[in-house]
Amino acid sequence: EVQLVESGGDLVKPGGSLRLSCVTSGFTFSNAWMSWVRQAPGKGLEWVGRIKSELEGGPTDYAGPVRGRFTISRDDSKNTLYLQMNSLKTEDTADYYCTTGIWYGDLGYFDYWGQGTLVTVSS
């Protein structure tokens, strides 16, 4: 059974930093391209970014609003995905979901989701 368990969400001040983790099990993490998707309170879903497998060099891609501030990384020895968030803004307040995907070339959809972790950016 695929399991994705996020943690690390917290209340942080604007301009601050936070690191989220996603511990995974039930699939071969080292082969998986992983994504983060977020959802602001009462709003829709927004793709944040993706990391490919280390076998492919682990390149990352990011949505425009977070590019240059957020960094996705992975530790295949721990089956864990990370999201380092710097220079946080109030508009980054959201539930952050870790997801696996089915990819067609560079594009795809999300087949498994974690339960989410809440990040609140407020002074």
Place this chain on the structure above:
Amino acid sequence: EIVMTQSPATLSVSPGERATLSCRASQTVSSYLAWYQQKPGQAPRLLIYGASTRATGIPARFSGSGSVTEFTLTISSLQSEDFAFYYCQQYNYWPLTFGGGTKVEIK
């Protein structure tokens, strides 16, 4: 960026009735369209991919149709557990984008 527009924002339906949800893309996305269901306090769940293929374990009352820019999710006979939010997502262009969602509520 491809803009996905869902309608209506809220759909009021009685249990046992049919629900039809729409999703429109600002440019063609071929059949690279997925649908998700999200219940309050829960993570989204994949329902449909490839515009019309049900994901594993999804009941047959859920069906997807459409291509190019116009897509439909139909729930043939609403069950109590189907009252939720539904989102479409395109995966034909970078970046991946979602629609704003449709809330299906009990009439």
